[in-house]
Structure formats: structure tokens, C-alpha cells
Amino acid sequence: MTRKSQPKKSWLFLIINWEEKLMNEKYSFFKRVLNSENTSGYVFILPWILGFLIFTIIPILSTLFLSFTKYDLLTSPRFIGFENYIRMFTNDPKFIKSLKVTFFYVFVSVPLKLTFALMIALLLSYNSKLSPLYRAIYYIPSMMGGSVAIAVLWKRLFSSDGTINALLNLVSIHTDISWIGNPKTAIWTLIILAVWQFGSSMLIFLAGLKQIPVSYYEAASIDGANVFQRFFRITLPLLTPIIFFNLVMQLINGFMTFTQAFIITEGGPLNNTLFYALYLYQRGFQFFDMGYACAMAWFMLIIIAILTSLIFKSSNFWVYYESKEE
Amino acid sequence: MKDRKKIKSILYHLIVITFSYVMIYPLLWMFFSSFKDNSEIFRYAHILLPQRFNFENFLIGWRGFGGISFSVFFRNSFILSIIGTLGAVLSSALVAYGFSRNKFKGKKIWFGFMIATMLLPYQVVMIPQYIMFNRFGWVNTFKPLLVPSFFGQPFFIFLIIQFIRGIPIELDEAAKIDGCSKYSIFFKIILPLITPALITATILSFLWRWDDFLGPLIYLNRPTLYPVSLALRMFADPSAISNWGAMFSMATLSIIPGLLIFIFFQRYLIEGIIATGIKG
Structure with missing residues (x-):
């Protein structure tokens, strides 16, 4: 029963939204955007996306960059090409x-x-x-x-x-x-x-x-x-x-x-x-x-x-x- | 027939118990050694029980080293484990809900990235992270060990997603009809229902953070900031170690919080491990 009435539900939801709109014209646009699944999805996963970029992606790319340099933390990194990789194996x-x-x-x-x-x-x-x-x-x-x-x-x-x-x-x-x-x-x-x-x-x-x-x-x-x-x-x-x-x-x-x-x-x-x-x-x-x-x-x-x-x-x-x- | 069954059962328990004893023998040995003095640990290494229970080791051990007692180390461990766990579990719950109950553009790609980071070894990001936190002036503070945990931890996100999948979607739909937004659905409906998953994540996170060694080793160089794991290692330094009994008494104390948590929350822990392994 509940499954079959699916279209009706979203219909009902529309009415509710519409009512809200009438009642609160000023915030309705903001609210609609906030409540769309696209927004809410990103709001919820935002902490992870930020962490992923700052603590994973940037470090991984920096690791790649630094792997082609000589770097001792005190002086700035010096580019040396594949030397590190060559040294590893030879x-x-x-x-x-x-x-x-x-x-x-x-x-x-x-x-x-x-x-x-x-x-x-x-x-x-x-x-x-x-x-x-x-x-x-x-x-x-x-x-x-x-x-x-x-x-x-x-x-x-x-x-x-x-x-x-x-x-x-x-x-x-x-x-x-x-x-x-x-x-x-x-x-x-x-x-x-x-x-x-x-x-x-x-x-x-x-x-x-x-x-x-x-x-x-x-x-x-x-x-x-x-x-x-x-x-x-x-x-x-x-x-x-x-x-x-x-x-x-x-x-x-x-x-x-x-x-x-x-x-x-x-x-x-x-x-x-x-x-x-x-x-x-x-x-x-x-x-x-x-x-x-x-x-x-x-x-x-x-x-x-x-x-x-x-x-x-x-x-x-x-x-x-x-x-x-x- | 009945006798044969009985013999079989006794034999079964005998085998399992013998092997259990072998398994926990090292832990028992450590526990009882914390009551022994040095000479007893060395000369009677094959005898499990101490000749007499000597609590002096605990007093000596608790004094720590360099004028810093183990109360400082335990406090540091608790701060690191509790705050880090709170951050990791709460942020992971948010993200898990985002992934499991919202349809949004790019969801599949982000989800793929999330799973991939679960398999990513820490060593790959370790050095740039260190350089970054060093620039922030965060070395010798708890920040490098605490701040990243507030941005969700893939393993726990995955664990909670698995749990949310088991909650009937009809509940969300009913709430939606009643006028709940996605946000209030999360706080009013999903959050109370995923409590078991949150408890599991809390326990695992606490245990891992309590045992964490590499992170504190890299970021904390001042003994007053040491958590128990780092302090034990300094305490057991081959050049400095003179009192093994005191060392083992502190080692024993260090595993007690984990053990207590295990005893009280066994069911959640075991279910959580099974959930991530089986349904994945």
C-alpha cells in the first residue's frame, strides 16, 4: 500500500512546500535550495570532502612533487628529477x-x-x-x-x-x-x-x-x-x-x-x-x-x-x- | 552412544581451553610480572605466579621518568583518545548519512574516492602532512593528532553507511510527509536509530587512538605531552631500563582501559567487526 501511493506522496510534499512558500515568501528560495537533495547531500559530506582535499589529496600530490626533489625540511626543496628513484634501485x-x-x-x-x-x-x-x-x-x-x-x-x-x-x-x-x-x-x-x-x-x-x-x-x-x-x-x-x-x-x-x-x-x-x-x-x-x-x-x-x-x-x-x- | 558424545564434548573443550591458555599466556605473564621484582622476572621466567604479590612496582612505575609521572601520560592519552573519537564519530555519522540517504550529483565519484582512501597507507601522506602542520606551528601540540579526525574517517563512514542501509527507507518517507527536512530527518530519526553503530565506531576509534604510536612519535617531542604509548617506549628504552617489574606494571595499566571497554561493550564491537567484513 505504502509503495503504491508513492506519486501521491510527492504530490503531498509539493503542496506542503507550496504552502510554506506562501507563508514565508522571503526564505522560500533559500529553503528550497537547502532542502534539495543535491544541496543536502553536499552539506552532509562537506566535512569529508574538505578533509579529503586538505589531508589527503594535497599531501599525495605534494609527496609526488617532493619525490623529485632533495629536501631536508630546512632549506627549500631542490629539483633533482628521477634521482631519488634511481638511487632506490641502484x-x-x-x-x-x-x-x-x-x-x-x-x-x-x-x-x-x-x-x-x-x-x-x-x-x-x-x-x-x-x-x-x-x-x-x-x-x-x-x-x-x-x-x-x-x-x-x-x-x-x-x-x-x-x-x-x-x-x-x-x-x-x-x-x-x-x-x-x-x-x-x-x-x-x-x-x-x-x-x-x-x-x-x-x-x-x-x-x-x-x-x-x-x-x-x-x-x-x-x-x-x-x-x-x-x-x-x-x-x-x-x-x-x-x-x-x-x-x-x-x-x-x-x-x-x-x-x-x-x-x-x-x-x-x-x-x-x-x-x-x-x-x-x-x-x-x-x-x-x-x-x-x-x-x-x-x-x-x-x-x-x-x-x-x-x-x-x-x-x-x-x-x-x-x-x-x- | 551418550557416553561417546560426552567424551567428545570433553575432548573438544580440553583442546579449546588448552589453546586459549597458550593465547593469553603472554598477557597473563605480563600481568603477574608486574608484581615481581627484577631477579624473579629473570630467574623464574618459567613460573607464572609471583612468589608474593608486591604492589611496590606500581608505585615506582607510576613515578614515571624525568620527574613526569604516569598521571600526566594517562591524562594525555585520555585527551587524545576522547576528543579524537568524538570528532571522528560525529563527523563520520554526518558523512555516512549524506552518502546513504541523499541523491546528489557526483555521489558515485566521491564514494569511490572515499573507499579508495580506506586502502591508502598513512605513510603516503605522512611527510607532507608533517611539513604542513610544521608550517602551522602545530608540532608539539595535540592539534595534528586531533584536527584531522573532525573531517570524517572513511572506515567509520563505511561502517555507519552499512548500518543505515538496514534502516527501512519508509521511515524517512513518512517523516518527509510530516514536513521534516533532510536535516531534521537526520537528527530526529536516523541519529537515534544508528546508536549501536556509533557505539561500535566509538569503541574502535578509542582503542586505535589509545594504541596509536607513529602519530605521537612524529608530532610530540616534549615528554609532558607524551601519551602512554610513547611514555612506555621511553620507559622501556634498552639503555635506561633497570626495573622491568615497574615497566610491566605500567604496561599492564596501559591495556586496562581497552580491556574494560571490551568487556562492557563486547557485543557492539564484535557486531561492528562482522558488519564491515561481511556486508562489504
């Missing part, structure tokens, strides 16, 4: 190292994190009275894992006289290796820290699992499908949109990782945990090599743009959308 082993380290970190920690998230989500999708408590416990690390408090704690846990070694001693694995000081193991302490924070991805998986109709599983069981077949033929395909979302978000987060490397390993040992974001910060705010840091920022943007577009493109092949298939 004359800066630390830059290449930071790229390698970051890629390794992202491509190891993100799949591990998502696998854990999915496994625990499957485990917790079995409902019991304690489920909310379990869910909370698994979620808490992801809520505070990025904080300085946890970073400092991690430093203590993985040091040579730290808790991890003490616990290993208990099961008679005697070691006094400093996990943070050893070039081979340092990055793994950061990967473990990242994987430990699987909670928020897990929650999203859990919600996705709940949306899969039980009837699918029942039908499959009747047809004789076992647990694994049900997982790979029903659960996994139906979760692909969520895996896709988690993958994109976690990849970007991975590339931006800063605090953990800054505090726990300080980029060392032997630059083995010199994450891209950390090196960029050092270039900009410790060496005041602002032009170079801006070139790095632009390169980061390009990498992330390429990666996300690759994932988006590939999604046609592996992300399953129910409505499309029908």
Missing part, C-alpha cells in the same frame, strides 16, 4: 633489503594468520555454553597486539634469558639463543606476533560460517560426503568472499607494520627486520631525507595498488559469488 642496498624483508613478512604472516583464523573459527562454530568466552579470549590479542605494551612484552619473552627459553628448558630443549638478536630468528618473532593477532579475522570467518545454510550440509551428508568433502566443497567456496576481504585488509596492514619492528627489533639484526614503513620513517625523520622518503612513499603506493588490483583481478577465478552462479 645505490641503496638497505632499500632493497627492506623490500625483501617486508615481502617475506607479509607473504608468510598473512596466509598463516588467515589459516589460523579459519581453523579456530571452524573449531568455535561448534556451539556450547562457553563459546562467547572462548571467542573473547581468542579475540583479545588482536585488539591490543599493536600496542607498545605488547611490543615491550614481546621483547622480554623472546630475549636470551626470556620466558620462551625458560619454558623450552622445562621440556628439556636447552637453548639460550636470543630470538630477537639472532638474524635468522628475529623476523619470526614478529611473524608470531602478527599471527597471534588472528582474532578479528576469526570473528569475520565465524560470522560467515553462520550464514551458510545447514540444509547444504544435511544434503551433502545424505549424499555421503565426509567431513573433508563438506569442507572443501561447501564451506570453503562459500567463504571465499570473506577470505578475499580479509586478504586485502591484512595485506595492506602488513605493509604498514611499524610499531612492532620499531620497538622490538629496531630493524635489526643486520637489517633483517627493517620493514619498509620503518625504513621510510628513518629516512624521513631521522636522516631528514624527505625527498627520498617521499619517493619511497610513492613506490609503496604503487606496490599496494598493483597488489590489490592483482588480487581483485584474480578474484574472478577463485571468489565464489552465489548470485552470479545461479
